[in-house]
Amino acid sequence: MQPNVIDLKAFYESPLGHMVTRILRRRVRAVWPDVTNQRVLGFGYATPFLLPFNETAERSVAFMPSRQGVHRWPNAGRNSVALVDGPELPLPDAMMDRVLLVHGLEHEGHARIFLREIWRVMAPEGKLLIIVPNRRGLWARREKYPFGSGSPFSTRQLNILLWESLFAPLQSEAALYFPPSPRRLVLRTASLIEGIGARVRAHAVAGALLVEATKQVYAPTALREVRSAARRRVIYPIGTSTSIEAATSIDSVTSTGTSPRALKIPLTAAQQK
Numbered sequence: 001m002q003p004n005v006i007d008l009k010a011f012y013e014s015p016l017g018h019m020v021t022r023i024l025r026r027r028v029r030a031v032w033p034d035v036t037n038q039r040v041l042g043f044g045y046a047t048p049f050l051l052p053f054n055e056t057a058e059r060s061v062a063f064m065p066s067r068q069g070v071h072r073w074p075n076a077g078r079n080s081v082a083l084v085d086g087p088e089l090p091l092p093d094a095m096m097d098r099v100l101l102v103h104g105l106e107h108e109g110h111a112r113i114f115l116r117e118i119w120r121v122m123a124p125e126g127k128l129l130i131i132v133p134n135r136r137g138l139w140a141r142r143e144k145y146p147f148g149s150g151s152p153f154s155t156r157q158l159n160i161l162l163w164e165s166l167f168a169p170l171q172s173e174a175a176l177y178f179p180p181s182p183r184r185l186v187l188r189t190a191s192l193i194e195g196i197g198a199r200v201r202a203h204a205v206a207g208a209l210l211v212e213a214t215k216q217v218y219a220p221t222a223l224r225e226v227r228s229a230a231r232r233r234v235i236y237p238i239g240t241s242t243s244i245e246a247a248t249s250i251d252s253v254t255s256t257g258t259s260p261r262a263l264k265i266p267l268t269a270a271q272q273k
Helices: 005-012 015-031 047-055 111-121 155-164 184-200
Strands: 039-044 059-065 081-084 096-102 122-133 167-175 208-215 234-237 243-247 262-266
Touching: 005 015, 015 047, 015 122, 015 167, 015 184, 015 208, 039 047, 047 059, 047 096, 096 111, 111 122, 111 155, 122 155, 122 167, 155 167, 155 208, 167 184
Parallel strands: 039 059, 039 096, 059 081, 096 122
Antiparallel strands: 122 208, 167 208, 234 243, 243 262
């Protein structure tokens, strides 16, 4: 079940949500350090991680699915968020340079169809960054938090899904190594635990997976011209009514120009009449 926008907003405004935002925002900026003059789209509930891009990106917009709900973003200035239906994004082809999916893919019943729609609106060689719950992580077992809802993924599952949707995975990371708890001791040590987990790459306990992929645009290949010749039979009278000389179909002609092979086919009694 997908959490509604009220619950998501409340979580990311809580102390635990602030810590999650700080950690994931740092990871997102490490993957995309420079988005100058690029168009960035966030889908799902990506607004906590899009804010730093507003300063340098050509434009930064957020789409929230209709079953989740929507709220205004950013708080100051012109609104840059819209309520959309996931499989049908109101954008022209090849418009966005960067797409960030957070709390989106794990709630899609038709993930391949959804990713193909993302593929459609991305520019050639555009970059996609997906943040999803880790199937083996601790956060996937806590349903009261956003990373405990929806269908979690393993890195292998996500890579296969991306390849099947015409994306090429580039790199994968894990985050949220600290336990999903709002206790002060956990929050005070979260940054330390996160640093240790990143160094030893303890993906088995990480709460979230981050996978970056690029849009694959395959060049059209020229189809070989296939000549399909209908079989035909040419009958030549030889001078008697009991036999004919027939030529085989033209597909027996070789590329060297060899003429059709002639066969002598006797007529049956019925054909003679």
